[in-house]
Amino acid sequence: MRWNTLSAVLFAVALEGSVQTTNGQNITLEPGIYNSSTVSPGLPWNIYNYCNAPHVNAGHYSKPTNVSGSKLVYLNAMIRHHKRTPDNLYPTENELNPAAGWDCTNFIQENYGGGTAQVFHETDIPSWHPFLSQIWNGTCDMGQLTAGGLADAVQHGKDFWSIYHDELGFLESVNTKDILMRTSTEDRTQQVAGGLLFGFDKTMATKTFPLHAQPSNIDSIPPDYSCPNADNIRNAYQSVPAWTNHLEENAPLKARLDAMLGTAGLSAWSTWYDHFFDTFTSRTCNDHPLPCNSTGACVSEADADLVHAIGDFDYIWNTAENSTIYNQLTFGVMFQELAMNFRLFQSGGETFKMRFYVAHDGSMIRLASGLGLGKLAPLRWPALGSEMVFEVWRTPRGEDFVRAFHEGTPVPTLNWVSLESFISLLESNVPPNIFAACNDT
Ligand SMILES: *[C@@H]1O[C@H](CO)[C@@H](O)[C@H](O)[C@H]1NC(C)=O
Ligand SMILES: *[C@@H]1O[C@H](CO)[C@@H](O)[C@H](O)[C@H]1NC(C)=O
Ligand SMILES: *[C@@H]1O[C@H](CO)[C@@H](O)[C@H](O)[C@H]1NC(C)=O
Numbered sequence: 001m002r003w004n005t006l007s008a009v010l011f012a013v014a015l016e017g018s019v020q021t022t023n024g025q026n027i028t029l030e031p032g033i034y035n036s037s038t039v040s041p042g043l044p045w046n047i048y049n050y051c052n053a054p055h056v057n058a059g060h061y062s063k064p065t066n067v068s069g070s071k072l073v074y075l076n077a078m079i080r081h082h083k084r085t086p087d088n089l090y091p092t093e094n095e096l097n098p099a100a101g102w103d104c105t106n107f108i109q110e111n112y113g114g115g116t117a118q119v120f121h122e123t124d125i126p127s128w129h130p131f132l133s134q135i136w137n138g139t140c141d142m143g144q145l146t147a148g149g150l151a152d153a154v155q156h157g158k159d160f161w162s163i164y165h166d167e168l169g170f171l172e173s174v175n176t177k178d179i180l181m182r183t184s185t186e187d188r189t190q191q192v193a194g195g196l197l198f199g200f201d202k203t204m205a206t207k208t209f210p211l212h213a214q215p216s217n218i219d220s221i222p223p224d225y226s227c228p229n230a231d232n233i234r235n236a237y238q239s240v241p242a243w244t245n246h247l248e249e250n251a252p253l254k255a256r257l258d259a260m261l262g263t264a265g266l267s268a269w270s271t272w273y274d275h276f277f278d279t280f281t282s283r284t285c286n287d288h289p290l291p292c293n294s295t296g297a298c299v300s301e302a303d304a305d306l307v308h309a310i311g312d313f314d315y316i317w318n319t320a321e322n323s324t325i326y327n328q329l330t331f332g333v334m335f336q337e338l339a340m341n342f343r344l345f346q347s348g349g350e351t352f353k354m355r356f357y358v359a360h361d362g363s364m365i366r367l368a369s370g371l372g373l374g375k376l377a378p379l380r381w382p383a384l385g386s387e388m389v390f391e392v393w394r395t396p397r398g399e400d401f402v403r404a405f406h407e408g409t410p411v412p413t414l415n416w417v418s419l420e421s422f423i424s425l426l427e428s429n430v431p432p433n434i435f436a437a438c439n440d441t
């Protein structure tokens with residue numbers, strides 16, 4: 001989907017391929033699931049599922065056939081965390097939820113200083129709290145992994161292991177010599193990493209395992225390092241008609257949502273549809289209804305479908321003039337890290353068999369765009385559990401080739417490319433002097 005042609009073309013609606021018209025324009029929604037982690041029978045296994053992206057699994061995996069006798073020798077993977085509570089709150093959040101709110105008592109949030117008591121934390125939302133109107137009832141914080149998200153992470157780990165352990169025998173066991181796990185500083189990425197490890201091997205339930213994270217102010221994963229020059233570049237391309245036209249064209253939708261949800265006049269809710277997208281899908285993916293306000297008006301399925309379509313922000317990370325340099329500035333440090341991993345492997349210095357990253361939507365969209373996936377097809381918004389896997393295979397003649405998977409399926413342009421050209425592609429996304437490029441005025 002490209003915003004600059006939005007009034008003429010948007011992709012096809014829903015599963016039936018129906019077309020919706022608002023305000024004289026046709027918004028066509030691409031097929032997708034937004035309300036369940038499970039794909040119903042009859043639908044393709046790898047359909048876009050915002051609640052739980054398709055990922056590599058033994059049932060839909062084949063070894064490369066390009067050079068017979070090749071062996072898997074190295075692996076990197078990056079996924080988005082699994083489903084969670086909303087990470088954005090309405091000004092009157094409490095009324096826009098069922099009375100019981102959100103329940104997070106169904107798994108224990110442990111976080112303790114080694115060698116001391118194994119404390120865990122619970123969220124209390126007292127009914128007398130003077131600011132209760134700003135949060136739902138129940139026992140959940142914002143942006144918290146749900147029990148359903150943890151279960152999806154465990155299944156993700158089982159499916160991953162079904163290939164790289166069971167089928168290929170490449171990863172022999174879960175151990176810190178072979179596997180490096182890297183996360184952001186958020187509880188949800190760390191808990192997903194724990195779910196994956198448990199999915200790999202259920203005896204991990206009683207074992208410890210290190211997760212590597214960078215300080216939050218310079219963490220390259222979300223990404224969170226400061227880059228004012230990139231912010232300026234993005235602000236500029238979100239101020240031109242290619243972007244602002246779609247906001248104007250959808251003004252009636254926005255007015256309906258604002259009246260119902262109390263978001264009128266708030267810039268975080270008016271400059272893009274991210275917050276509506278998050279607050280709807282976090283609910284529906286976790287079996288909550290779309291928001292209903294205290295006078296009984298509810299967001300309609302049709303309006304939610306429109307928000308889902310508008311929420312594939314392909315313009316910002318893929319098609320906007322200058323989006324390439326924006327991605328490179330904001331994710332260049334992560335591209336550098338990935339390039340260094342593969343260079344280290346190439347030079348014979350890598351000690352890990354696999355480096356596995358648990359990341360965020362903002363990481364996955366930049367990774368996909370930087371690797372050129374948006375040139376093959378418009379990029380859908382990275383779903384929960386969205387995945388990229390990079391395999392290195394060595395031929396009997398000792399040559400190394402990379403095969404990349406996106407959402408469980410080989411990427412056509414990265415299906416058996418030389419390791420050197422893959423590293424060059426990663427390095428092409430690393431601006432020289434990136435600190436200065438981000439900060440110098
Ligand atoms: C929208 O779709 C209808 C019916 O398919 C068609 O008649 C109309 O021309 C379309 N409008 C635009 C602006 O493309
Ligand atoms: C999920 O969404 C689909 C398509 O919009 C709809 O047909 C189905 O009834 C929904 N399921 C639930 C449980 O709401
Ligand atoms: C490698 O094989 C796959 C099918 O197994 C094919 O799609 C791909 O194009 C091949 N790559 C090259 C570079 O030949």
Ligand SMILES: *[C@@H]1O[C@H](CO)[C@@H](O)[C@H](O)[C@H]1NC(C)=O
Nearest residue numbers: 094095096097098099127137
């Ligand atoms: C949440 O609980 C409070 C206090 O019990 C109650 O007043 C409020 O109506 C509840 N929220 C909803 C949406 O029912």
Ligand SMILES: *[C@@H]1O[C@H](CO)[C@@H](O)[C@H](O)[C@H]1NC(C)=O
Nearest residue numbers: 233236237238240320321322
């Ligand atoms: C892209 O960057 C160039 C060079 O700074 C600038 O002239 C141009 O206006 C930018 N385009 C957009 C859409 O922001």
Ligand SMILES: *[C@@H]1O[C@H](CO)[C@@H](O)[C@H](O)[C@H]1NC(C)=O
Nearest residue numbers: 256259260293294295296297
């Ligand atoms: C609920 O939504 C309806 C329809 O948009 C609106 O008229 C009403 O004012 C809203 N109620 C509250 C309390 O916001």
